[in-house]
Amino acid sequence: MPATFSKHALMLSLLLGLGQAQAASEPTPGALAARLGIPHPAVIAHRGASFDAPESTAAAYQLARDLGADYLELDLQRSKDGVLFALHDNNLQRTTDVASKFPERKDSPATAFTLAELKTLDAGSWFNTAYPDRARPSYAGLKTSPSMKSSTLPRATRCTSRACTSKPRSPSNFPASSTT
Numbered sequence: 647m648p649a650t651f652s653k654h655a656l657m658l659s660l661l662l663g664l665g666q667a668q669a670a671s672e673p674t675p676g677a678l679a680a681r682l683g684i685p686h687p688a689v690i691a692h693r694g695a696s697f698d699a700p701e702s703t704a705a706a707y708q709l710a711r712d713l714g715a716d717y718l719e720l721d722l723q724r725s726k727d728g729v730l731f732a733l734h735d736n737n738l739q740r741t742t743d744v745a746s747k748f749p750e751r752k753d754s755p756a757t758a759f760t761l762a763e764l765k766t767l768d769a770g771s772w773f774n775t776a777y778p779d780r781a782r783p784s785y786a787g788l789k790t791s792p793s794m795k796s797s798t799l800p801r802a803t804r805c806t807s808r809a810c811t812s813k814p815r816s817p818s819n820f821p822a823s824s825t826t
Contacts, residue, residue, distance in 0.1 A: 684716075691715035693734055698780055700773035701741065702732040702791045705784070720791070729761040732791035742767040742790065764790045 679686030694706025695713055707718055720732040733756050738744040744767055745752040751759075770788030774781035 688716045689714060690717045690719050692719050693732075694718060694720070699782075700770045700785055700788055702734060703769055703785075703788045704791065705770070705788055707791070723757050725756075725761045725764060726758055727760045727762075731756075731761065731764060738764075738767060738790075741772055742769045743771065 673681070676686045679688070691707075691710030691713075693701035694703065695709035695715070696702075696706055699706035699709045702720060707720075710718060721734045722730050723733050724730055733741070735741060736755055737753060738756050738759070739752055747766055748754075748759075748763070756764075767790060768787050769790045770785035773785050
């Protein structure tokens with residue numbers, strides 16, 4: 647018995663040691679971010695500053711930038727006429743007045759609407775009703791996020807030359823070292 651126990655203890659010690667050596671060779675999140683030229687920790691604004699402004703609107707994106715967000719996270723959909731727009735939900739009911747403007751189509755997917763139709767919808771008043779403590783008069787009448795062709799989206803303020811590259815991210819073009 648003692649010999650078997652010793653073998654198991656030795657094997658367990660070796661495995662634990664190998665595991666620790668493997669973990670030590672893995673880059674930390676901060677080191678990896680530095681190698682990639684991106685902030686760590688990164689502040690990612692989910693649907694813009696969606697706590698304080700109607701999500702997926704220019705106001706939410708601008709506020710996120712003003713608050714210091716490093717990145718915007720948004721869900722893109724394609725309108726019926728092929729234009730990209732930002733909206734998280736599958737339909738427009740929760741965040742617009744689609745039920746009053748297009749009552750017969752209120753349950754339709756957002757992708758069933760043209761960009762011209764989307765631009766007629768009020769994407770801000772719902773926020774004022776749902777969150778009166780954060781309401782602002784300027785939110786009433788906001789439109790669904792600008793199309794991706796629009797120049798009204800806020801420009802990035804903390805881009806590094808490496809983080810804003812248009813090259814596809816593959817191991818061959820990852821930065822070799824940090825320049826932050």
